[in-house]
Amino acid sequence: MREITGDAVEQPISFFTARPSGVEPAAPERKGRFHAMAKPIGSTCNIDCTYCYYLHKEHLLDKHRGRRMESSMLERYIRQYIEAQNGAEIIFSWQGGEPTMLGIDFFRDIVDIQKRYAPMGRRISNDLQTNGTLLDDDWCLFLKQNNFLVGVSIDGPRELHDSFRMDRKGQPTFDAC
Numbered sequence: 105m106r107e108i109t110g111d112a113v114e115q116p117i118s119f120f121t122a123r124p125s126g127v128e129p130a131a132p133e134r135k136g137r138f139h140a141m142a143k144p145i146g147s148t149c150n151i152d153c154t155y156c157y158y159l160h161k162e163h164l165l166d167k168h169r170g171r172r173m174e175s176s177m178l179e180r181y182i183r184q185y186i187e188a189q190n191g192a193e194i195i196f197s198w199q200g201g202e203p204t205m206l207g208i209d210f211f212r213d214i215v216d217i218q219k220r221y222a223p224m225g226r227r228i229s230n231d232l233q234t235n236g237t238l239l240d241d242d243w244c245l246f247l248k249q250n251n252f253l254v255g256v257s258i259d260g261p262r263e264l265h266d267s268f269r270m271d272r273k274g275q276p277t278f279d280a281c
């Protein structure tokens with residue numbers, strides 16, 4: 105067993121290594137099909153469910169950069185996600201926190217970028233998990249027109265839902281979703 109010296113203890117352990125800017129890893133030669141969830145607003149959410157294990161993860165992110173995925177990162181993510189797969193269907197999953205806090209225009213950009221990089225003859229689809237509290241007619245129209253598969257988080261009947269899924273002021277959210 106290696107002896108731990110004072111020097112060794114002072115060395116920071118790095119789990120993430122920065123790539124030189126402008127250099128991207130080559131797309132893998134053997135491709136396949138996979139499915140990853142993206143959280144473009146991190147753990148930010150407009151409500152405060154009693155059992156949420158995720159809200160406090162916001163402390164892991166750099167406060168000064170904001171919680172919103174930057175547009176350049178969004179484009180790079182979508183392009184690389186498409187390039188890394190060769191199945192007949194490519195499925196994007198958008199989750200939070202609460203992803204609708206990003207606004208419809210953020211999701212319009214997503215669809216535009218996907219169209220720009222869509223390979224011929226392959227289907228690109230999207231799913232969205234939301235607490236439903238910010239959905240209005242405009243959102244519903246957008247989601248319908250773009251064939252999003254939408255999951256709305258509801259905890260059963262009102263009395264159960266409102267026992268656990270409260271807003272930031274401790275008010276029930278059943279009627280809002």
Ligand code: SF4
Pocket residue numbers: 147149150151152153155156157158159200201202235257
């Ligand atoms: S809606 Fe989801 S992310 Fe938001 S507080 Fe509830 S469990 Fe957490």
